[in-house]
Amino acid sequence: MEDIAPDLLLRIRASFQKRMEESSQIQSLLERIQSGGGTYGDAQNYAYQIGQALSQALGENLSSAVLPDGRMYYNIASRVLEPLLEEDHSIVSQAAKLVQQSLNQKAGIGIQAQTVPVNADRIAGIVDKISNGESFEDVAWVLDEPIKNFSMNVVDETIRQNVNFQGKSGLRPKVIRKSERKCCPWCSNLAGEYEYPDVPDDVYRRHENCRCTVEYDPGSGKRQNVHTKKWTTDGQRDMIEERKQIGLTSTDIFRPKDYQITIGAYVKLNSLELLEKAKAGKRHSHAGVYRDAVGKSKKQLQKSIISRTAQIERHADKIQNPESYVPDWKEKSSAYQEGLIRKWEKDMRRNAEQAEIELAVFEEMYGI
Template sequence: MDNDIVPALLESIRNDFDQRAFNSAKLKTAVQLLKNKKATYIDINDYSVEIGQILAEVLGANVTAELLPDGRMYFNIADRVINETLQKNYDLIVGYANDVQTQLNRDANIHMRAQVPDLNQDRVDGIVNRVSSEADFDKIKWLLNEPIVTFSQSIVDDVLQSNVEFQAKSGLRPKITRRVVGKACKWCSSLAGSYDYFDKPEEIYQRHERCRCTVEYDPGSGRRQDVWSKKWVDPQRETKIEARKQLNIKKKTPAPSA
């Protein structure tokens, strides 16, 4: 099959994507939050969703049955187009997530480098194989829409998992809590709860399309960080304050005379 359409198609996709990303108010807000050291995992997730939606729109506008030979997205076309575009999404999202995680570590006084997961090539290959398996592109073009957004969000989940696991292997032994948001499905409800790191469900970091579950973890120092809101909570704070008050009182009270 002739691959002549691919270079021009990729150039069109790149130009369209770059223009839309440059003009995105949501991406500009995310960048500004990072500069102000206020970005959180919520912002990383929002960033990934916006990047995914932009790419989905660009693919929808540029990849059409009329353009494709025989109205089909043959494997050699899908392989080059999807691999390059999803690689770019990965690079953008992990770049932003790495900068945010680095700042979160500094704020938490955790002296560890932020972890960057590898691109999940199996997910990419799955989309390539599925899109190229259908003779009629119009019947399968939906795979280049919402699944692209879900793929982009999955990168954030991989970043979170990599950093929590790295901290666990470094001796912090975090405790992980997953909470449902809104009207949760049966699968999400089954994952809700708090777990010691080594007893957690394997699926705790995963999400389905449009999932808004939240995850928080305790790195083992007694402080608990909600990784979606960047809010650190010390459950012993009030006890510690009261103990310090009592200690000060004892220091100020003269010892009884003999």
């Protein structure tokens, strides 16, 4: 028997390409998304159109007449549908990533847009369904709405991935689900605004024929310090920078209280406890930092506190703008990114503890 799969794939792919190129809706959505002005609503619409183009390309080339025994055998279905659905995924995923990237940029969020891997389970499900019919005509419906749904799901999952990733790194993004009029009671009930981590899984789900929109919102776009639960704002950073400049140029107006406030904005510490442990020489207590601090001159102590505070700020900036410090940050895996952010947070905390001890020594010796 002649193997028709390779030729079918070629013809469907050519038709899919042509439909995408000739669709003014697809092209104008793509233009908006590429120019940085796209929303997730646009990406969802784009995904729907891409899914529709694929669905039509399949419909145009597949029928009982061209298939052996008038049915879609598994080995044809898998070799034709898998690569095409993967292609759909990659086209839509790229657009969703661009949308997220521009939203991050607008919110001043220095976190790279995340993408999702292709959903092999869903592809397997579609291939199974289409190859389960006695005749192709019985199962042809699988190539319509389920394909569009597959395509739109890529966008929904991209939102989920980005919201969770940003949430884990201290941001509080939101998801806004809007129900398309007359969608269904389930969707009406689900419509609303949700803030990470209180986003139910269903918010990212889409039943067949559902055209509801799911939008990402950066929230305040500010990172919540995991220790202090305080927001770090740009304004606050500017003030800190100014204080640091004053501190560095003239030690005469060095005010320990200012540095405590600065450090406290980033890391919450129990300075009394830190100092007591260091004095007692407890393990992991920065006892060495305490001994050194006591032996330092006033000027040396001020310098050390200023320098440690600058370190804290540098780490805070790294956490907020990792791509400015790590080449190819966006190419790194999520595990790598999260690991490095955790390391910076640890370094920031260590510097803060050491600065607090020096500040305590400074206070004891020279007053506030």
